[in-house]
Amino acid sequence: MTQDPSKLNAFPVFVRVEERVVVVVGNGDEALAKARLIAQSSAAIRIVADRPEHALADWIAANDVAHIRAPYDASALDSAVLAFAATGDEALDRRISDDARALSIPVNAVDRPECCDFFTPALVNRAPVAVAIGTEGAGPVLAQLIRARIDQMLSPSLGQLATLGNSFRDLAEKLLPRGSVRRRFWNDFFSGAPARAMEVGHADEAREAAAELLLRRTAARGHVALVGAGPGAEDLLTLRAQRLLMQADVIVHDALVPEAVVAMGRRDAERLPVGKRKGCHSKSQQEINALLVELGRQGRQVVRLKSGDPLIFGRAGEEMQALRDAGISYEVVPGVTAAFAAAADFELPLTLRGVTSSMVFTTGHDLKGGTLPDWAKLAISGATVAVYMGRSVAADVAGRLIEVGLSPDTAVAVVENASLSGRRLFHGTLADLPSLEGRGDLSGPVMTIIGDAVAGANFANSEPLTASRRTVTTPGPQGTATERTAA
Template identity: 65%
Template sequence: MPNRDDQLSAFPAFFRVEDRDVVVVGNGDEALAKVRLLLNTRARIALVADAPEAALTNLVIQNNIRHVARAFEPAHLDGATLVFAATGDAAADRAIVDAARDRKIPANAVDQPDYCDFYTPAIVNRAPVAVAIGTEGAGPVLSQMIRAQVDQLLSPSLGPLARLADLYRGAVEHVLPRGATRRVFWRRFFSGTVADAVNAGQIADAEREASRLLKTMETIEGHVWLVGAGPGSEDLLTLRAQRAMMEADAIVYDALVPAEVVAMGRRDAERFSVGKRKGCHSKSQDEINDLLVELGRAGKRVVRLKSGDPLVYGRAAEEMQALRTAGISYEIVPGITSAFAAAADFELPLTLRGVASSLIFTTGHDLTGDILPDWASLAISGATIAVYMGRTVAASVAERLMQAGLPAETTVAVIENASRRDKRLLHGVLGELPGLEARDDLGGPVMVIIGDAVAGANFTHSEPLAARLPAVAERLAVSGV
């Protein structure tokens, strides 16, 4: 469930006001601002003002606005679609809102956000395209600042381009099949030669390019992106990953991918949770492979969303092989692997000149056999070791590395939920690491980083492992391991 602080108290929406009555009540600057705002629309504006100031009177005359030159009466609101109470008098504005509510008409009391049925946004107008920025009444100046930035980003030709698209909408629905083919057409329409011609003011050329594009559009085949979702924080998702997610008809995601990241995909995309978390595998790898092939053969554009980077302990090789065998196109979208996010949280140099020139990624499971892996000798010579899924293998990793000759005093960093707001940092030495397995207060994914370079980390915001040394660690310490 989303954090309450991340939820809006007002649902953003656009009211239909063309050829409908919108009433503004007031004589001064507040009413003037609302009338100017409404002139961006095709509403029938009515101003109720018994003594309008000169600037407001001039605006009414210049724009042929209906003026009710009387003191406000509730009957003035009859038949209205929206009402703005803009007298500058808080009590009078509340009375106007009450009269509107009696008639089931949404109303806005200027500068009284707690007495509004809707809020007035800052608007970037590229009709028929509009961008509305709201702060739920908390910061009108902030919304105006954002409006100025957005206004600079959007081309003045966006409106004519949208109007041209509206002319082609019926033909596109008639000629092109619903789904990916239509979306690709519109993406090319809005970002290719059609948009270039409109931007240059050459509307006839734009129409010719649009017709050519429609005639030459081919049916879009299924395609799969193997996307790295990063370590968990949604703002570490790459731009390429975001673009793929906005194109996808289906999103297939692992349990370790946070809901906030999954929600960044297209709102109408199908979503398939496939588990793949220790202890709660909802689908086997073969079932996941079959699902990707099935979706691809159905012509779907599919994002396979994996925690971290898909090529680092993501079992991407098996999925790529299944897609190749089925003849379905795919591509890899790299992500930030958890080791890098964990190091960033600790301000920890994974390589350090004169100390550590090598970096090892491992899950630690290859240390549980009888034969010590080749990389263990690198660890002894100073390489930094990043252990994924580190809590469950902490004891075996520490024991085998110390048996191989790595000093028990070697610095270690432990990170739970790397990159996320609920991350937790711990630090200690290799001899204390076995106790990690017995800690039931670490429920999220844990990364362990070991090596001399770890001593260069910033431990200001981390807690010592030794602060809670469980019995298992004490036993290992007593036994001399």
Template identity: 65%
Template sequence: MKDRDDQLGVFPAFFRVEDRDVAVVGNGDEALAKVRLLLNTRAKITLIADAPEAELVDLVRANGVRHVAQAFEPSLIDGATLVFGATGDAAEDRAIVAAARALKIPANAVDQPDQCDFYTPALVNRAPVAVAIGTEGAGPVLGQMIRAQVDQMLSPSLGRLARLAMVYRGVVEHVLPKGSPRRMFWKRFFSGDVAEAVQNGEVGQAKREAKRLLKSIDGIGGHVWLVGAGPGAEDLLTLRAQRVMMEADVLVYDALVPQAVVDMGRRDAERISVGKRKGCHSKSQNEINDLLVELGSAGKRVVRLKSGDPLVYGRAGEEMAALRQAGVSYEIVPGITSAFAAAADFELPLTLRGVASSLIFTTGHDLAGDVLPDWARLAVSGATIAVYMGRSVAASVAERLMVAGIPAETTVAVIENASRRDRRLMHGVLADLPSLDSRDDLTGPVMVIIGEAVAGANLDNSTPLLSRERHLAERVGA
């Protein structure tokens, strides 16, 4: 469930006002601003003003706005689609809103957010394209700042391009099947040669490019992106990952990928959970391989979302082999691996000049067998060790490393849910690691970082793995 602070108190929508009555009540600057805003639309604007200021009169006359030169009364707004109380008098505007609501007409009282059924956004107009920025009345200046930035980003020719797209919409729906072919056509339409020709004012050339594109787009095959979803925080997703998630027909995702990241995909994309957790595998790896091949062979554009980076303990090698064998094209989109996110949370240098010049990625299971891995001698010489999925075998990890010669007092950092809001940071020494095995409160993915470089971490925001009393008791027991 989303945090309440992350939910909007309004539902963004656009009112249809073409050839419909919209009433503005007021004589001064407030009414002037609303009339100017409404002149961006095809609404039939009515100004109700018994003593309008000169600038407002000039605007109304210049633009053919209907002017009712009398004081407000409810009968004057009967039948309106929207009503603005813009008198500059708070009590009078509240009375106008009350009258509109009695007539079941949405109303807005200027500068009184709690009296508004809707808010007027900061608007970027590239008709028929409109970008509306709302702050729920909390920060109009912020809305205007964002509007200025968006206005600079959007080409002045965007409206002309959108109108040309409307001409081709029916043809595209008739010629191209739903799904990837249509999306690919429109993506290239809005970002390729057609858009460039429109921007240059060459309408004829733009139409020729659109026809050429329509003929060439048929026959697009399936494609699979193996995408690193990062450690969990939505804003650590790469720009490329976001882009391909918006192109995908299907999102296939693991259990460790947060729902908030999955929700960043295209709204109408199919979502398939293949959630693999310890002791709870909804699909085997072979079944996942078969699913990706099946979807890609059917012409689907597929994003396979993996926690962290797909090439670091993500079993991407098996999926790539299956796709290659089936002749399905694929692409790797790297992600931020959990070790880097954990180190960032701890402000921990994974390499430290004169202390640690090597970095080892491993899983706790690599240290649970009878044979010590070859890299253990590097750890003894000072390399930093990042242990993925190490909580359940923490005791074995600590024991084997100490037997290999790593001092029991070597600093360790433990991070649950690296990069996320609910992350937990703990620190201690190698001899403290066995305590993790009995920590039932650790339910998220746990990363353990071991090495002398960890001593350079910022430990102010972390807690000891063992309480002082328990630490002393274990020392005495030893």
């Protein structure tokens, strides 16, 4: 069976080691490194080292840990919850691993992944808060680089703040109703006055500020954030969007928003898909408007997650009007729209000095009517045109633009699944664009960019639009000829 590369082979957990035995076997630097790592916990460390090197011997003496100065024997593992084999001797490390597994003790053998039941992470310690970074043994240096970045992000006082929060936990559960009121208290606790006071070392002020927050509890007011999810890649989500997802009680999302983006919200947030793919609408816009208003009236914190940018073909105007009419507070968080992502995939300048200084966003459906829309006139004058959801109307777009004077040789760039790793890029001219309608292999969202600026794109990773329909005749045996479609 083919293994999914997105799945973890080692699932991260936190093992309870308080006053429980953790055994480290070895005489040198690797054993010392593991002992120092475990010493960040409250475990009872037992070191088995018959000839400890000076650094390890000094550390043992300075930290008053249990030391067995004798060759390794399986009895050294008695009552242990974890074991580390760090001898540098392959045969001995394997023996320690086999002994530990026979006793159902998880074991880690340094630099021998096949002998490991677990891997030690790079650790950011803000006890009782801990951040563990693991690479399943594939990149310890990478784990340390990530650790250094996270260490810079987290306040040194975070552990003290968490300890203070724990002292308020029972009282908060007693006084505050479950749900948004309690969640808002904790958000304010960890990001408001208590956190600021603890940051500057004023623990008493932090406690007073927390008590004041608790006494000032009020019924939660509903709020809706219309959030742009971007074109698909989760790392193109804005920091504000990510923060709001983590605070949301409910995530109302469109069908085109990938699961990886929705999953960036809290695990316990309610997720409500509202569909709206071409030809398959799970809810009407009126129903979505009513849902957002109802959730706001319930005091819920809502993220309305829209593909791309909510203000570009996202029908955000209708939702904002419904929320305004109902007196529900809301905000708009912009996102990276598909046109920008497609241009980035092509390294395509949407404006180009001396070529074009304007841009048009359209769905192309306007060209199916009898009246030529204003944007078509702009295209003729040199504007770059970005056509959303344009595969099914590609022939209409090309035909009408050529009919009103745009050159058939005008450059065209097409991207399926812009920004995602599985994106596909095609290039050609306006005359080639109708071939897009016949591409049944394009199942993802398609973005089309038309204009002279497209000629400045990088086509190294793109294929011609006409490649799928070009036929090549090759001579066959005994004078016959064979026709094939060029790929």
